[in-house]
Amino acid sequence: MGFLTSLSSVIFDRLSNLLIEKGLEIKLIVSCLIARGHVLLEGVPGVAKTSMAKSVAKLFSLNFRRVQMTPDLLPLDIVGYYVYDQRTGEFRFKQGPIFTNILLVDEINRASPRTQSALLEAMQERQVTIEGSTFKLEEPFLVIATQNPIEMEGVFPLPEAQLDRFLAKVETGYLSSNGFKEMLKRIDEIERGVEELKPVMSREDLLTLMNRVKEVRVDDSIYDYVVNIVEETRKHPAVKLGGSPRAGIAMLRLAKAWALIEGRDYVIPDDVKAVATAALTHRLILKPEYEVEGVTSTQVINDVLSKVPVPKP
Amino acid sequence: MKTRLKIVALSLATLLLLNLLNLAVTQAQEVPRHTPGFPESSLEGLTPFLSEWQKILNMLSNATLSDVLSNASAKEELQNYVKELEAENKLTLEEREALKATLSGDVSVDELMKNIRNEDLRNVLNELLNMSKEGLLKSEDLMKYLSMVAKMREEGYISISDYISALNIMKTLTRDEGVLTAIDSELLKSMINLLASAGSTPEFTALPSIPSGSPSLSLKTPEVGSTSRYLEGFKIPSISVAFPSLSPLALQDVLQYVVLAIVLIVVFSLGFLFIRRFREPIARAFSKAVLSRGEVGLEGLPEPIKYYWSSVKAVETYTKIRKLDNVTHREYLSRVSQSLGDLVEEFKKVTQAYELVRFGGSVSDEVVKEAKESYVMLVRRL
Known part of the structure; x- marks a missing residue:
């Protein structure tokens, strides 16, 4: 792989006209996909969350399904259930929407804790067990769960332990004025473009790429860098609960995937920096007094990154 | 130089x-400083004569003036000492009169009253005299007045010469032994204190004028309340304003x-x-130590890494943009790209080679060669 030729540049070429100002989010979602993780996408309604998920699915020739979570949704509605077939006189398994490559779980915090738990277990195990039968989920399997940061009524916020199962939390927001104007001008073209998006690689190529993640070279100093960052989050005055070892693992896996889509087979400190916020932000618990003051996890991570020295020489 | x-x-x-x-x-x-209630001088620095007297006085706490004056030689010694002080001009007119009146004991009340400068004290004493004339003055009253006058002295309200004169006046107003003893005792202490302070006064109490080309130039003490101080004859502030001293x-x-x-x-x-x-030589050794400090960790490392850090030093000097510890090599390249102008391409190649070798683990001859060429070019042009 050359220094500049990369998967990300190819993706950008395809998406630059369709998803305005969403390059970073797309890259993080693709990194999660390649690193075999799942994404928690946080943003207010109407900021192209579904379009992003759909675009990623099309870019890699993957199946895509969407589930709108509601409080009365049952686990069976997600994973599937057995139905009695009167013709054959047998019970037949009817797959739920989880049997896909990319599953967009809209407003995950609206589902009951029981349903959330069932979904998160499936995400972790990459398989579902119903009536004693286990069904493997097809690779690649990526859950993009969205949640609205504003609405707090009638929702069941995800517990910290379940948040930890998401490899990355990607925050997406409104477009800039120019981006918004550009989007309005070309809205019909964008909608059509997303539907007609051509893949950048086949599912098989994607699987090959995913297998290459573990071959990405990580220098010893990069491990130190990751360790230092995670440990520094624990020492930060605003943090009640800092990064866990799983946070470090997530950061490293994301960094490796990030390096790969950047066209490199080795990780550099820039990769770690690029994914640090996405890997850590949902894993830090801030002290209430700092939260009241408006301190956010993103600010804490930026503060930590500005303190921790990069590998030298 | x-x-x-x-x-x-x-x-x-x-x-x-x-x-x-x-x-x-x-x-x-500097003005004379005296804490009320304490003698104006201590034994230290007194003349031998007064030191002896003060020691004796301390031992005989009940000694009175009459006891001392009854001894002819002691009286003569005291008179001689007063004369010496007079000759040396160490006594003011009031002090001289007060001491003379005390030692001779034959000065009239009117003369003593003239010697008193404090008006309030004069009023008090006139009141006493009127009471005495009218026969209303009792020993207890006189003791109260004595205490009051002593307190005035303690608080520094009246001078020691006024106090001695007042005691001499009071002495004429009573025949009560107890009161006379108290007055005599006070007189003796006050007289010794006065002689002690006069005897220990430095040779000069005011600074002599500085001889200069300007006859009007002198270090004059400014008046109380004046906001600025100038050397007389010159419109420049006196040094004490610019450099206040502690003591x-x-x-x-x-x-x-x-x-x-x-x-x-x-x-x-x-x-x-x-x-x-x-x-x-010191500067050379110091700069060598500083320069070599950055290379301590580079020993044994591949050439492209050395080229990179040497290039960073050169770029830092050229652009004045320091590579901070938390800044990655790519971030630094991005930060200096504008300042480097067309040199950025060379630095970019060195950075790429560094990245490839440092984190990619590749040390091919081609990479080393390319890094060296870019490094040489960069340093030459910088």
């Missing part, structure tokens, strides 16, 4: 002179400081000259 040395020496000398002038002005402004120093202390300052000036000047000879 010689000129610079002269300027330094001149500056130090000027500062020293200004400080001395400041001390002189402060001493000129006045005696001349011998000043001389100590002068000597110390001169020694310091000489030592610093010689030290400066000595260091000058070795300045160049």
Whole structure:
């Protein structure tokens, strides 16, 4: 792989006209996909969350399904259930929407804790067990769960332990004025473009790429860098609960995937920096007094990154 | 360099002179200090004669003036000492009169009253005299007045000469033994204190005028309440305003400081000259140590890494943009790209080679060669 030729540049070429100002989010979602993780996408309604998920699915020739979570949704509605077939006189398994490559779980915090738990277990195990039968989920399997940061009524916020199962939390927001104007001008073209998006690689190529993640070279100093960052989050005055070892693992896996889509087979400190916020932000618990003051996890991570020295020489 | 040395020496000398002038002005402004209730002088610094007297007085706490004056030789000694002080002009007119009246004991009340400067004290004493004339003055009343006058003295409201005169007047108003003893005792203590303070006064109490080209130039103590102080004859602020001192120093202390300052000036000047000879070698050794500090961790590392860090040093110097510890190589490249102009391409190649070798683990000859070429080009053009 050359220094500049990369998967990300190819993706950008395809998406630059369709998803305005969403390059970073797309890259993080693709990194999660390649690193075999799942994404928690946080943003207010109407900021192209579904379009992003759909675009990623099309870019890699993957199946895509969407589930709108509601409080009365049952686990069976997600994973599937057995139905009695009167013709054959047998019970037949009817797959739920989880049997896909990319599953967009809209407003995950609206589902009951029981349903959330069932979904998160499936995400972790990459398989579902119903009536004693286990069904493997097809690779690649990526859950993009969205949640609205504003609405707090009638929702069941995800517990910290379940948040930890998401490899990355990607925050997406409104477009800039120019981006918004550009989007309005070309809205019909964008909608059509997303539907007609051509893949950048086949599912098989994607699987090959995913297998290459573990071959990405990580220098010893990069491990130190990751360790230092995670440990520094624990020492930060605003943090009640800092990064866990799983946070470090997530950061490293994301960094490796990030390096790969950047066209490199080795990780550099820039990769770690690029994914640090996405890997850590949902894993830090801030002290209430700092939260009241408006301190956010993103600010804490930026503060930590500005303190921790990069590998030298 | 010689000129610079002269300027330094001149500056130090000027500062020293200004400080001395400041001390002189402060001493000129110094007023006699006395804490009420304490004798105006201590045994230390008194003449041998008074030291002896004060010791005796301390031992005989109940001694009175009459006891002393009844001894002819003691009286004569005291009179002689007063004469000496008079001859040396160490007594004011009031003090002289007060002491004479005390020692002779035959001065009239009117004369004593004239000698008193404090108007309030005069009123008090007139009141006493009126009471005495009318026969209304009792011993107890006189004791109360005595206490009141003693308190006035303690608080510094009346001078010691006024106090002695007042005691002499009171002495004429009673025949009560107890009151007379109390007055006599006070008289003796006050007289000894007065003689002690007069005897221990320095030879000069005010700073003599400084002889100069301007006859009007003198270090005059400013009036109380004046907001600014000027040397008379010149419209420049006196040094005491610019350099307030904490406490006045005696001349011998000043001389100590002068000597110390001169020694310091000489030592610093010689030290400066000595260091000058070795300045160049020291600077060379220091810069070598500083430069080599950044290379300590580079020993044994592949060439592209060395080229990169040398390039970073050169770029830092050229662009004045420092590579901070938390800044990655790519971030630094991005930060300096505008400042480097067309040199950015060379630095970019060095950075790429560094990244490839440092994190990619690749040390191919091609990478090393390319990095070297870019490095040489970059350093040459910088």
